Amino acid sequence: MKFSGTTVTTLFTVISPSILAAxxxxxxxxxxxxxxxxxxxxxxxxxxxxxxxxASGSGIRSSEMTAPQTSSAQAAGSETATATASFxxxxxxxxxxxxxxxxxxxxxxxxxxxxxTAAPGATPTFIPDAPALPNAALLKPTxxxxxxxxxxxxxxQVKMWVEEVKKTGVVIPGLEPSQPGxxxxxxxxxxxxxxxxxxxxxxxxxxxxxxxxxxxxxxLTYDDGPSLYSSDLLAYLDEVKIKSTFFVVGSRVISHPDxxxxxxxxxxxxxxxxxxxxxxxxxxxxxxxxxxxxTKKVIKDVLGVTPNMMRPPTGDxxxxxxxxxxxxxxxxxxxxxxxxxxxxxxxxxxxRSGKTTAHEVLQxxxxxxxxxxxxxxxxxxLAHDLFEQTVQMAxxxxxxxxxxxxxxxNIQPIISCQEKEMKDAYLETAGSEKNSPIIxxxxxxxxxxLTGSANSAKKTEESKASSASFITLNIGVWLLLVxxxxxxx
Ligand SMILES: *[C@@H]1O[C@H](CO)[C@@H](O)[C@H](O)[C@H]1NC(C)=O
Ligand SMILES: *[C@@H]1O[C@H](CO)[C@@H](O)[C@H](O)[C@H]1NC(C)=O
Ligand SMILES: [Zn+2]
Numbered sequence: 303m304k305f306s307g308t309t310v311t312t313l314f315t316v317i318s319p320s321i322l323a324a325x326x327x328x329x330x331x332x333x334x335x336x337x338x339x340x341x342x343x344x345x346x347x348x349x350x351x352x353x354x355x356x357a358s359g360s361g362i363r364s365s366e367m368t369a370p371q372t373s374s375a376q377a378a379g380s381e382t383a384t385a386t387a388s389f390x391x392x393x394x395x396x397x398x399x400x401x402x403x404x405x406x407x408x409x410x411x412x413x414x415x416x417x418x419t420a421a422p423g424a425t426p427t428f429i430p431d432a433p434a435l436p437n438a439a440l441l442k443p444t445x446x447x448x449x450x451x452x453x454x455x456x457x458x459q460v461k462m463w464v465e466e467v468k469k470t471g472v473v474i475p476g477l478e479p480s481q482p483g484x485x486x487x488x489x490x491x492x493x494x495x496x497x498x499x500x501x502x503x504x505x506x507x508x509x510x511x512x513x514x515x516x517x518x519x520x521x522l523t524y525d526d527g528p529s530l531y532s533s534d535l536l537a538y539l540d541e542v543k544i545k546s547t548f549f550v551v552g553s554r555v556i557s558h559p560d561x562x563x564x565x566x567x568x569x570x571x572x573x574x575x576x577x578x579x580x581x582x583x584x585x586x587x588x589x590x591x592x593x594x595x596x597t598k599k600v601i602k603d604v605l606g607v608t609p610n611m612m613r614p615p616t617g618d619x620x621x622x623x624x625x626x627x628x629x630x631x632x633x634x635x636x637x638x639x640x641x642x643x644x645x646x647x648x649x650x651x652x653x654r655s656g657k658t659t660a661h662e663v664l665q666x667x668x669x670x671x672x673x674x675x676x677x678x679x680x681x682x683x684l685a686h687d688l689f690e691q692t693v694q695m696a697x698x699x700x701x702x703x704x705x706x707x708x709x710x711x712n713i714q715p716i717i718s719c720q721e722k723e724m725k726d727a728y729l730e731t732a733g734s735e736k737n738s739p740i741i742x743x744x745x746x747x748x749x750x751x752l753t754g755s756a757n758s759a760k761k762t763e764e765s766k767a768s769s770a771s772f773i774t775l776n777i778g779v780w781l782l783l784v785x786x787x788x789x790x791x
Contacts, residue, residue: 391664391699393706395538398698401664404691406656414537420563428569429725433606435567438559446600449553450578453596455588463595463630464588472629477622480583491620499583499620504642507624511611511635514680514719519712520704521680521719522546523635524696525575525613526651526688528554528561535687536564538697542705547715548687549575549613549635552597559604566605571715571727573611574598574632581618590626598630607728611635611716617684631729635716638681640673647684648700653691660695667700671707680712680719 422437447453453460467474477497485492485502492502499505506512514521524535524546532548539546548565550572555562566572576582576593585593594612602608612632614623619634627634638646648666652658674681685700686692704711712719717727725731 390668391703392708393702395698395702398702399694401660401699404653404660404694404698406654408691414533416533416560416564417537417540418564418567419560420567424567426567426569429607429728429731432725432728432731435563436604436606438563438604441556441559441600441604443556446552446556447577447592447596449556452578452580452585452589453592455586455592457592459599460588460592460595463591467591467626467629470629472625474587474625474629475621477620479585480581480620482581482584497620497622498624500614500617500636501583501619504639506636507621509624509628509633510619511633511682511716511720513638513682514714514716515721516680516712516719517678518675518709519680519714519719520674521635521682521716522685522713523549523613523637523682523716524685524687525549525615526551526554526579526686528558528565529688530558530561531690531693532558532561532565532687534690535693535696536561536568536570538701539570540568542701544701544705544713545569545571545715545718547571547573547611547635547717549573549611550597550601551575551579552577552593552600553579554688555597555600555604562601562604566607569724571609571611571717571724572601572605572607573609573613573635573716573727574601575613576615579615581616582614582623583618583620587622587626590623591630594627594630594632598632607730610727610729610732635682637684640677644669644673645684646670646674646681648695650692650695651686651689653695654689660691663695664699667703671703674711675707682716 420435420438422435422439424435426432426435443449447457455461455464475496478491480488480491480499485499488502491497491499495505497505498507500510511521522544524532525548527548527550545568548562548570550562552574562572574594574597577596578593580589580593582590582593598608608631610631610633612627613635614627617636619627619636624634640646648663648670649658650663653660653663670681670683685696687696701713704713715724715727717724725733
């Protein structure tokens with residue numbers, strides 16, 4: 303790969319040195335070795351090279367993993383990276399697909415079969431009193447809206463959810479939906495701090511989960527599945543004994559209910575990522591309710607439990623989307639930022655489209671690691687289990703690197719890094735006292751107001767700062783809500 307700029311130093315070490323044979327690698331400014339590994343049919347040649355900038359400052363080569371059988375893919379993917387950062391990996395998976403072969407031209411490779419298909423009626427051991435697992439084979443796609451479209455809002459089901467949202471008394475701010483095209487196509491909205499539109503400037507409210515409280519905690523998340531490739535990720539997570547949170551798309555759950563069950567039964571946290579992966583701020587209130595409602599419903603129909611966390615697709619959330627999510631019992635979960643322009647996003651999603659190379663993803667990962675280890679709190683990284691490329695990056699490079707980091711990261715689902723138990727991630731098992739914590743938290747932070755007699759707490763400037771005095775002001779409202787919730791349960 304070609305680099306412009308300063309020194310690029312890349313060091314690969316491998317998990318199982320025993321399967322590698324190091325040989326010398328000559329050259330003026332080259333230090334490295336070729337390593338051969340034989341694992342089943344996958345013969346991987348790892349070439350480790352340490353190089354320094356040439357006098358001209360251009361055409362710097364960095365280390366490259368090559369596999370003889372993928373030379374054409376390598377040629378296609380190897381010339382596009384430009385970067386000035388340097389990074390190193392502590393470890394890679396000896397079965398990793400060569401970096402140069404993880405690119406837009408990649409075609410579906412065989413995935414591992416699910417190790418266990420969950421049996422209907424089974425109950426997860428890690429959630430006391432969890433409902434029995436429904437029979438995924440009985441799921442009828444015709445009972446749900448068309449896949450990958452914003453669901454219609456004139457169905458009896460959606461009308462019922464709209465009523466339920468009204469009954470919570472949560473005031474949904476009267477914000478006009480944004481136009482497609484993001485901040486640049488909505489400049490007035492982008493600058494309106496009252497909207498707290500995350501997409502345009504990273505505004506968050508106290509009820510958004512944006513990090514793990516404890517330093518070195520990594521709240522692991524994967525979005526957009528379940529997909530065929532999720533089974534590869536599941537097998538790896540199982541192997542290394544770590545659990546994740548999966549933000550699933552309702553339409554994908556219809557396609558792969560068995561994979562969703564496998565994720566849940568393996569002890570991972572399941573949460574909502576909408577029905578059609580629409581940008582929520584562009585939708586009407588009813589459409590947002592339909593997107594979230596159908597996803598909650600299909601998860602409940604497949605797992606027997608209803609999640610209480612959501613992630614807005616592309617992070618597209620404002621105070622209107624927040625209020626609706628909260629009224630529907632869903633806490634928004636974002637991903638961490640180092641600054642307004644620096645997100646904890648490896649951009650793995652864009653390898654598929656060719657907008658990003660696998661090498662750039664590793665550089666992004668290296669930058670995230672630097673920030674992650676120097677911050678005083680834990681962190682959340684955006685990553686995906688939709689495409690084979692994203693899963694290959696996770697299982698081949700990113701997770702092996704993170705797992706061999708010293709001092710170690712505590713890699714865990716979001717619910718765990720928030721110091722809660724897995725049962726607290728679902729409406730049915732959280733216990734009644736925890737069923738609607740999100741609404742009371744939202745009210746006490748001044749983020750949500752109630753209609754009717756409780757409507758004394760109008761959102762004010764102070765509320766946005768969630769000052770102590772405003773929380774006190776809200777205690778009456780909070781108590782009223784608790785009574786309302788108890789009466790409606
Ligand atoms: C920008 O918004 C207009 C409507 O105001 C819309 O027609 C157009 O498609 C949007 N542009 C993009 C790039 O989405
Ligand atoms: C990490 O932080 C530095 C500055 O503190 C910034 O330049 C860099 O872009 C950040 N990277 C990530 C991925 O957050
Ligand atoms: Zn997504």
